[in-house]
Amino acid sequence: MDTIYQAQISYSQFLSETGKPLQPLPDWTGQPDTLVRYYRNMVLARQLDNKIIALQRTGQMGTYASLLGAEAIEVVLGDLMQRDDVLVPYYRNHALQMLRGLSLADMLRYWGGDERGNASPAMGEDFPNSVPIATQALHAAGVATAIKIRGEKRAVVTVCGDGATSKGDFLEALNVAGVWQLPVVFMVNNNQWAISVPRSIQCCAPTLAQKAIGAGIRGEQVDGNDVIALHESIAAALKHAREGKGPTLIEAISYRLSDHTTADDATRYRSNDELKAAWEREPIKRLQTFLHEQQWWDELQETAWQKEVSQIIQQGLDDFLQQPAPPVEDLIDYLYAELPEALQEQRQRLIRNAQPGGNHHE
Ligand SMILES: Cc1ncc(C[n+]2csc(CCOP(=O)(O)OP(=O)(O)O)c2C)c(N)n1
Ligand SMILES: [Mg+2]
Known part of the structure; x- marks a missing residue:
């Protein structure tokens, strides 16, 4: 018997959980700019997330899907996507949407149930949030088809969760992206849970990235709490897409540190030990430790940035709360x-x- 096909899935990680390099780091990490920007944006995303949950608890916000634990994926995509790329997001991408120009007030409007927040001109050709699971993967394939027909050098990025990869829509989108060699990046935020369904019973395959193999496209796994690993993987996938070389599936291993949404109570179905272990791997502390060791960030900068972030959030909040309802x-x-x-x-x-x-x- 001959083996007619063999495939591998790579996993990449550069920083350990405690912020130590595990292998030689890429050249761009020799300068502080990008890494400090990633750090600052992640802190902003997290503080904002806390604030929105507090607003929801006091009746000033609708049901909200927290992005706690997904900050690294958000900020790296936000940095590396170009303005004329197209984002086809799901409901945990609001930090990314803001990095692409959506105002904080409009983002709050959307989550407050005001659809005007979902129709901001600042979103350009980006799509609104997809709440139906995995349907956005097909929309992304459609947009990528248009871009390909027009011969433009733009990439489409669509994000979904681990649960979404079990849906027909997702697999159909991968398949068509493969046969038509579409300029699309499928980013899977594998946060280990689909509401109360754990990854272990979601799919029998050892990785979700290997779903790419069935579609004949690039597929890889990265540490979704490691901005350096994400940067390398996303930059390569975007370049590949823009150069007309076809799609990529990236499975970013993260953890949903929050409840599924503010309408959920995760203590009913998952253990505290698991959550505690996941906090050890979270993305912000890891990068902060690394930046401290490089002497690119210190306590004074931290305090100043936290204060500035509070002001940025307060401004957006005032704008949101002052606008009359539609x-x-x-x-x-x-x-x-x-x-x-x-x-x-x-x-x-x-x-x-x-x-x-x-x-x-x-
Ligand atoms: C088509 C469809 N079926 C079911 C739901 C209900 N639903 C909302 S979120 C969710 C779980 C999604 O999990 P995952 O894809 O892992 O994304 P995560 O929320 O963990 O980021 C489900 C089943 C939905 N929104 N759309
Ligand atoms: Mg999930």
């Missing part, structure tokens, strides 16, 4: 080109009820 008919107005009769009646009723003294129980 008109109630917005609920209906963008659903149809021509509104069916039954909805016209409902629309009128909504408007009447929203007026002061309106009968809310009609």
